[in-house]
Amino acid sequence: MSDGNVRLTCLTCGQANRVPGAKLGSGPKCGVCGKPLVGGRVSEMDIATHDKATVHDGLPLLVDYWAPWCGPCRQMAPEFAKAAERLAGKARFGKVNTEEFPALSQRLDIRGIPLLILWKNGWPVARLPGARPAADIAAFVEGHLGK
Secondary structure, three states: OOOOEEEEEOOOOOOEEEEEHHHHHHOOEOOOOOOEOOOOOEEEOOHHHHHHHHHHOOOOEEEEEEOOOOHHHHHHHHHHHHHHHHOOOOOEEEEEEOOOOHHHHHHOOOOOOOEEEEEEOOEEEEEEEOOOOHHHHHHHHHHHHOO
16 A cells, blocks of 8 residues: 555454554454454454455465365364464455355355365465465465565
């Protein structure tokens, strides 16, 4: 942005926040709910928050599309969290339960889970299907964003 601010949707409450680019590394928090906006954690998202964050946010967002009944999804969850810690400040990490939000799965043409989609500047940059270790997840993101 020309004014040096980065738009970040709070992945917890869905509120849009503007953060000075120079302050991204200092742990900015949501102006409404006080939750961290950047920094090594995975957030559960609903459709409205997903849509705001994927379309408008200034930092890349990696979303894990999963379901609670899916064994590989549950197996990958701790690895996804490790990758989120490793890439804190470079990308944000969210999860969407496809069982709760089947309309989103249809809209995104999700045919199998777990599925990771990397979003940047309002567009899906790349997809990574299947359960992966943290190193593979981090390499996937870094490879598409440039280290």
